Amino acid sequence: MTDRYASFVQSTAGRTLVKRLGLPDPPRLRRHSPGDPLLPGPALLGAATGGRLAEPVGRILTAAGVELADPAASAGPQDRFGALVYDASGITDSAQLRQLYDFFHPQARAVLPGGRVIVLGTPPQECPTPREATAQRALEGLVRSIGKEFGRGSTAQLVYVTRAEDGVLTSLESTLRFLLSGRSAYVSGQVIRVGGGEATAPADWDRPLDGQVVLVTGAARGIGAALARVLARDGAQVVALDIPAAGDALAAVANDIGGTAVQLDLTAPDAPTRLADHLASRHGRVDVVVHNAGITRDKTLGRMDADRWDQVIDVNLSSQERINDVLLERGLIPTGGRIVSVSSIAGIAGNRGQTNYATSKAGVIGLVDSLAPALRERGISVNAVAPGFIETRLTARIPLVVREAGRRMNSLAQGGLPVDVAETIGWLAWPASGAVSGNVVRVCGQSLLGA
Structure with a gap:
């Protein structure tokens, strides 16, 4: 849909x-296109006093081919940056938040179109004092405001990085x-937590899923078909699943990606059981399970019949639970495996006429919250993405005025x-993202709806 x-x-x-009328x-x-550099220009890396992340982040960026600007030589109005990256992990008191202003204020107009802003901090729950936890929580307001202010296609994210060591630097x-590249074009204002866990860097970052067996449900059309193509592009052997009625479209997608x-x-x-048997006999395992299959059966609650309620809950939520249970019980998801579920901002903010859908998608978030701690011991990560308004054949059916509101009510308009x-799910599926678990990442252009 155009x-x-x-x-x-x-x-x-x-x-x-647009300029004359303020539209x-x-x-x-x-x-993202394969072969693209991560950024359209150099990155400016700054740090609060006592920050613990600037040095390893500098090494990571340099190894990734990012040019680091010299802070001492980058004060002129002519300087423009592909990214501003700031280590705020050293901020332990609200009075020290002034360091954020001192770094970002001079550079507020220096981010190139399509640039990136990333702030790194410590999870508030890991902070040793209430004052430090308070200051670290304050970073969320900064980042979400920057995402709405800097404009020109730029995005802003907050990454909380645990003090644990296992898998953290690889997942960071x-x-x-992901966040610096064009893969994250429609992700902004997000809080991402990188904890401890299994994480393996790929031999080739252009093919971060080489050798991985990936199951994608609902793969015949829309987001599912895009998922299958992106994951295959990144090196995965994709098992594309959909209902028999979508057989022709499903076969076309599978043939297209091999x-x-x-x-x-x-x-x-x-x-x-049938799915588990298929995966066991054909592949012996499934490294990544992407629960994308979903349906809508919209009616206001007072006008909704029981069948509409039951179908949506069963497809969007209960089927995920049943599949997870069998695959995990039979050990088909190995250590280092990934489970990624598709939720929705409807599950965060609710939506009129979609009580069944919003309930199911909020349940997906609950699934991630409850499974993440339990699966961490097995070296398996579980995350969700929550799309906002995505241009598909389903959103094309929305009445014009409502459709336009959905498109414009976010920071990227x-x-x-x-x-x-698909790109966001791909990042969560990478073996290198193993310490990223228990997250719900919104792919919504920083929607004005919800939290």
């Missing part, structure tokens, strides 16, 4: 009209690579694309 307004804004007449101004987003590298197709109704009583969701 966003005609966003296309018009890029024209000469559109630019003039929404969707920027052209910097999305994978997270920085994957395999599985036609299966996930709500069937024997579906989890436009809808996202299926590939934006």
Whole structure:
């Protein structure tokens, strides 16, 4: 589906009209293409006094081919940066938050179009004193405000990094690579937690899923098809699953990426066992499970029949639980495995006419919250993505006024694309992201709805 307004804004007449009338101004987003550099310009790396992350982050960025600007020589108005990266882990008191102002204030207009802002801190729950925890929690307000202020397609994120050691630097590298690159074009204002866990750096960061067997449910169309293509591009052997009625479209996707197709109704009583048998006999394991399959059956609660409620809960939530249970019980998800579920901002903010859908998607967040601690001991990560307004055949059916509101009510003033969701899930699926677990990452252009 084409966003005609966003296309018009890029024209000469559109630019003039937007400035004159103060209309929404969707920027052209910097999305990933294989071989692209991580950034369109150098990164400026700063740190609060006593920060523990600036040195390893500098090494990571240099190894990733990012040019680091010299802070002492970068004070001129002509300087422009592809990213501002700030280690705030040394801030232990609210009075020290002034250091954030001192770093970001002079550079507020220095970020290039499509640039990135990343602030690194310590999880408040790990802080030894209430004052430090308070100061670290304050970073969220800074980052979300920057995401709304800097504009021109730039994004801002907060990454809380545990003090533990296992897997942290590898997962921090994978997270920085994702957030700095065009893969994260429609992700902004997010809080990401990097903890301890199994994490393995790839031999080739352009193919971070080499050798991985990845299951994608709901893979025939839309986000699922984009997922299958992105994961295959990154080196995965993709098992694409969808209902028998979508068999032709599913086969086309599988053939296009060199994957395999599985036609299966996930709500069937024997579906989890049949799926497990297939994965065991064909591959012996499944390294990544992506729960993307989902349906809507919209009605206000007072007008909704029981079948609409039951179908949505079963497909969107209960089937995920049943599949996880069988795959984990049979040991088919190995140490270092990944589970990624697709939630929605409807599960965070709610949505009129979608009580069944919002309930199911909030349940997906609950699934991540409850499974993450239990699976950490087995070296398996579990995360969710929560898409906002994504341009698909489903959103194309929304009435025009509501559709336009959905597109514009975010910091980037436009809808996202299926590939934006796919890129985010791809990052969470990487073996190098093993210490990223228990997160719900919104792919919504920093939507004005929800938390």
